[in-house]
Amino acid sequence: MRRWITGFALGCAVAVALAGCDRRPGGVASSDWRAGVKEVRFAVRGSEGDPTMATRWSVYQDYLSKAIGLPVKLYESSDYNGPIQALSSGQVDLATLAGGGYANVDAQVGGKVAPILTVRQAEGAMGYYSALLVRKDSPIHSLADMKGRSLGYVDFNSTSGYLYPRAKMRELGIEPDTFFGKTSFAGGHTQAVLALQNGQFDGAIIEVGGGDPVHGFTTGPQYTMARRGLLDVGAFRMVWVVGPIPNAVIVTRTDRPQPLIDIARGAMAALPYDRPDLWRDIGQPDGSAFTAVDRSFYAEVIRLRAADIAQRRSGSARGGKPS
Amino acid sequence: MRAWLPLAAVLCLAASSAEAASLRIAEVVGSGGACHALRADAPAGEKAYFRLLGDRLGREILTCPVVDRAAAAQALATGRLDVALLDPAAYAPVQATTRAILTVRPAGHLNRIPLVVVTKASGPATNLASLRGKSLVFGGSAEAALAAPRQALADQGAGPGFFSREDVAADADAAAAGLRSGAADALVLNTAAWQRLCQGVRSQDNRCGDLKVVWRGRRRATLALVVRRDIPDELRFRLIGIHVAMHIEAPGTFAWASSWLPGGAEFEPTEAEALALAAR
Numbered sequence: 012m013r014r015w016i017t018g019f020a021l022g023c024a025v026a027v028a029l030a031g032c033d034r035r036p037g038g039v040a041s042s043d044w045r046a047g048v049k050e051v052r053f054a055v056r057g058s059e060g061d062p063t064m065a066t067r068w069s070v071y072q073d074y075l076s077k078a079i080g081l082p083v084k085l086y087e088s089s090d091y092n093g094p095i096q097a098l099s100s101g102q103v104d105l106a107t108l109a110g111g112g113y114a115n116v117d118a119q120v121g122g123k124v125a126p127i128l129t130v131r132q133a134e135g136a137m138g139y140y141s142a143l144l145v146r147k148d149s150p151i152h153s154l155a156d157m158k159g160r161s162l163g164y165v166d167f168n169s170t171s172g173y174l175y176p177r178a179k180m181r182e183l184g185i186e187p188d189t190f191f192g193k194t195s196f197a198g199g200h201t202q203a204v205l206a207l208q209n210g211q212f213d214g215a216i217i218e219v220g221g222g223d224p225v226h227g228f229t230t231g232p233q234y235t236m237a238r239r240g241l242l243d244v245g246a247f248r249m250v251w252v253v254g255p256i257p258n259a260v261i262v263t264r265t266d267r268p269q270p271l272i273d274i275a276r277g278a279m280a281a282l283p284y285d286r287p288d289l290w291r292d293i294g295q296p297d298g299s300a301f302t303a304v305d306r307s308f309y310a311e312v313i314r315l316r317a318a319d320i321a322q323r324r325s326g327s328a329r330g331g332k333p334s
Numbered sequence: 335m336r337a338w339l340p341l342a343a344v345l346c347l348a349a350s351s352a353e354a355a356s357l358r359i360a361e362v363v364g365s366g367g368a369c370h371a372l373r374a375d376a377p378a379g380e381k382a383y384f385r386l387l388g389d390r391l392g393r394e395i396l397t398c399p400v401v402d403r404a405a406a407a408q409a410l411a412t413g414r415l416d417v418a419l420l421d422p423a424a425y426a427p428v429q430a431t432t433r434a435i436l437t438v439r440p441a442g443h444l445n446r447i448p449l450v451v452v453t454k455a456s457g458p459a460t461n462l463a464s465l466r467g468k469s470l471v472f473g474g475s476a477e478a479a480l481a482a483p484r485q486a487l488a489d490q491g492a493g494p495g496f497f498s499r500e501d502v503a504a505d506a507d508a509a510a511a512g513l514r515s516g517a518a519d520a521l522v523l524n525t526a527a528w529q530r531l532c533q534g535v536r537s538q539d540n541r542c543g544d545l546k547v548v549w550r551g552r553r554r555a556t557l558a559l560v561v562r563r564d565i566p567d568e569l570r571f572r573l574i575g576i577h578v579a580m581h582i583e584a585p586g587t588f589a590w591a592s593s594w595l596p597g598g599a600e601f602e603p604t605e606a607e608a609l610a611l612a613a614r
Contacts, residue, residue, distance in 0.1 A: 043392075078571050127579070133447045133526035134478040221530065226505070229530050273390060274568060277575030277603075281435075284605040287448070298447045298478075298526035302600065303579040 044268035050082040051075070051271065054094035054106035067292045074289060078278035079271065090198070091168035098124055104267050105275060110257045110309045111170030114316035117306065126304050127276045128261040133298025137308075138255025139220035141171040141179075144207060144233065144247050151214060154185070154251040161193040163203045163212035170312060171218035171256055172200060178315040179253040181322075188323075200232035208242060214250070221296055224252045230296070257309055261301075276303070356394045357387065357569075360406035360418035369398040369415060379590025386587050390576050391569075407432070410562060417573070419594055420560045425609040433606035434558035435570055436577050438598035445602055448525045449483050451549040452542075454513065459520065462490055462549040468519035469499040473506035473527055482553060483522040489554040490611065506531045514544070525550075555608040557594055563606070577601035 053075070055068055068085055076083040086103055088094050095112050097103040099119040108116065116124045131137050145151045151160065165172025173196075177187040187194075195212070197203035203215040221229035228234070228249075237244040261279065263272050283290040283300045291297060306313075358369045371394065372384050384395040398415040400406040403424035410418045411428035418424075425432065439445055451470075453459045459468070473479045480502060487493065501518060503509035506527040513521040523531065532542035559577075561570060580588040581600045592598035 078567055080568060131445065133444070133524045134476065135444050226530075229533055269390060270392075270572060273575035274571045275575070276579065277571035277573065278567075280578045281571065281574050281603045284603050284608075296526055297529040298524050300445050300602070301578075302445075303582055305582050 044270040045081060048081060048268065048271065050084050051079055051105065051275070052084050052086060052097075052103040054086045054088060054097045054103040056088055056091070056094060056107065067294065070289055071293050074282070074286065075275065075278060079274050091166045095119075095168060098262065098264065101264060101266070103264075104271070105261065105263050107259055107261055109168075109170040109259045110312035111174040111316060112168050113260050113262055113309055114170075114174075114313040115168055116262065117309075117313055118316065118320075123265055124262050125265050126260045126262050126306060126309060127272065128279055128301040129258045129304045129308065130295060130299050131258075131302040132296060136223070136255060137258050137302070139171065139218055139230075139258060140224070140228070140252050140254030141176045141256060142217055142219045142228075142231070142249040143176070143214050143251035144204065144217055145214045145250055146207065146210075147246050147248055149213065149248070152250055154180070154183070156250070157214050158190055159192040160213035161195075161211075162191045163195055163197045163206050163215040165200050165203050165216065165218075166196055166198060169200075169218075171254075172203065172216050174312070174315055174319060175256045176216050176251075176253055177319060201236060204232045204236060204242070204247075208246070219249070219252070223255075257312060260304065260309065356396050357391060357417065358396045358398045358415040360400050360409060360415050361397045362402055362406060362419075363399045364401060365399060366401050366405060367399040369396040371395075372397055377590065379587065379593070382584065382587040383591045386580070386584055387576065391572060407560070410560060413562070416561060416565070418560050419557055420609060421557050422554060422609045422611075425558075425560060429607075429610055431563055432560050433563050434555060434560050434604045434608040435574060436559040436601050437555040437557065437604050437608060438592045438595040439600050439602040440595065441597050441599035443599075444477055444482055446552040446555065446604070446608070447478060447482055448550065448552050449486050450523055450525055450528050450547045451487075452513065452521045452523065452528070452545050453519065453548055455544050455546040457519070457546075459548050462487075462492055465492070465520050465548070466496055467498050469501070469517075470497040470520045470522060471501045471503050471509045471512045471518035473503055473509035473521065473523045475502055478524045479506070479527065482524065486551060486553040487522065490549070490551070510542075510545070520548070521545075552605070552608070554611065555604055558604055558608050560609070574601075574603050578603065 053072075068087065072083050072085050086094070086097060088097075091112060094103070094106045094108055095115050098106045098108075099116050101123075113124075113126060129137060143154060143157070151157060167173055180187045180190070197206050197215065200217045203212075203217050206212055207215040217232055219228040219231035233242065233244050233247055236242050263275065280301045280303070283295065356369075372381055384397075388395045398409065400409055400418075403418070403420055404427075406415070406418035407420055407424040407428045409415045411431045420434075425434070437446070451462055451465070453465070459465050472483060487496070497520075501512065503512055506523055509518070509521050509523070510531055512518045532540060559573075561573075577591070578601050580591060588598075588601075592601065
């Protein structure tokens with residue numbers, strides 16, 4: 012009898028362990044996908060203009076770890092190429108990228124990486140802008156005035172700081188590789204503004220957002236730096252603005268377990284509703300939310316990236332290429 | 335006796351496993367009954383929806399016939415099913431044990447964006463109710479500035495006739511100027527416009543120190559998918575992750591799954607209290 016009672020108790024204990032006798036759905040049966048997955052690796056770009064971002068990301072990291080039920084490791088990269096290569100080589104599972112970065116990944120590995128979420132702003136917009144910034148006392152008042160002048164781009168893999176404005180210049184009949192006297196990569200948006208401030212360039216191409224050309228902008232490197240007391244935002248002027256550019260994207264490796272992708276997407280999509288405080292803390296505009304996207308949302312950026320690379324390879328450029 | 339014990343153990347195991355391996359969804363059919371697998375003559379869209387959920391969740395999806403939404407809410411609250419489509423009236427009695435997780439964003443319209451009602455910091459108002467009979471100014475005429483706040487206010491009982499006068503300013507700055515000058519007693523904005531209005535160029539800047547928020551909330555959802563509050567986060571996030579991408583990954587399935595709100599563009603996650611009146 013005691014043997015059977017022990018057996019019964021053991022049977023129920025196993026049942027509880029396997030499925031939960033608390034009548035709640037979920038439980039161990041649905042977590043087999045975790046076998047062999049030790050951690051989730053998430054590549055994010057550091058904000059060179061806002062060092063507190065690292066602390067904020069750590070709170071986000073905790074949120075995702077609890078949601079996914081696995082340790083989430085953040086790989087913070089100071090440059091554009093880090094997350095792109097980490098994702099392409101499969102060293103990370105998830106990443107945040109600008110559209111141009113995703114276009115680069117797409118060109119390298121195609122469907123092995125897919126967009127899952129981007130941000131929809133409160134008023135429904137899903138894009139940001141690229142601006143040509145000059146010093147307030149500059150004689151430059153338009154893109155045309157930049158002919159023969161020095162221009163600072165952000166990075167070859169920057170969408171707003173390189174890819175998109177160059178495509179728009181070509182649409183205006185301006186060949187960006189020959190129009191300017193000299194062009195260089197500053198390495199980041201903040202560095203581009205600092206270099207402009209220091210007189211290294213006559214103009215710098217940077218990202219701006221949180222508004223539009225009619226209502227003005229509230230986000231961008233010069234605003235971030237001004238809020239930290241590093242510069243006076245009134246010391247600069249925007250003389251050319253193009254966009255909107257599709258907002259940055261969260262992408263995933265498609266060869267990862269589908270439950271991992273579903274949970275990550277669900278947890279991130281729920282964040283602005285569950286934790287609006289944390290949503291703001293990670294730098295998202297009030298009232299915005301994630302929305303699901305796929306490759307088609309970035310089709311224009313992918314096309315522009317391919318065209319830019321083809322243009323550069325065709326050898327049409329002269330000395331104006333970024334050095 | 336001995337012979338029954340191992341059988342009981344097996345039954346216990348089987349019952350627990352079956353429970354964990356299924357997801358029970360309420361279906362309002364005018365009469366109640368036991369949860370069961372979809373019948374062969376179920377609509378194609380419903381079959382596709384159940385197949386998608388089953389494949390992605392790795393569990394059997396069952397349909398649970400209920401008389402109406404109120405019965406679905408009760409069955410959900412007492413653990414007899416796991417997901418139900420509820421309206422605010424059905425949700426109210428089970429609010430303590432259940433929560434909304436998903437609704438549908440109509441095509442061509444905004445998310446359920448958060449909004450604020452603002453007065454002068456020195457004013458007597460402390461909540462929305464205390465603004466009855468006062469004047470209100472909207473910060474523009476776009477959906478995010480006018481239609482969305484108007485609907486959210488109506489949800490709170492501050493619809494037509496609540497305010498003595500409603501003005502529509504050109505933008506948030508003009509609306510704030512109206513509030514500050516005394517031309518209006520209160521201002522309503524979406525939180526993005528509020529953030530832009532108040533954000534200075536330096537971190538210590540607060541351009542709205544003379545104003546205060548007396549109400550913050552979203553438009554109430556008219557319908558939402560609801561689960562029990564004790565649902566594991568993993569399952570809740572999986573459900574959200576599957577649904578929010580459905581319009582892209584399986585448009586035909588999305589059309590059926592969102593048919594309770596015709597013309598839907600996508601599933602949108604919600605806060606727990608999306609079907610309740612927001613706190614004032």
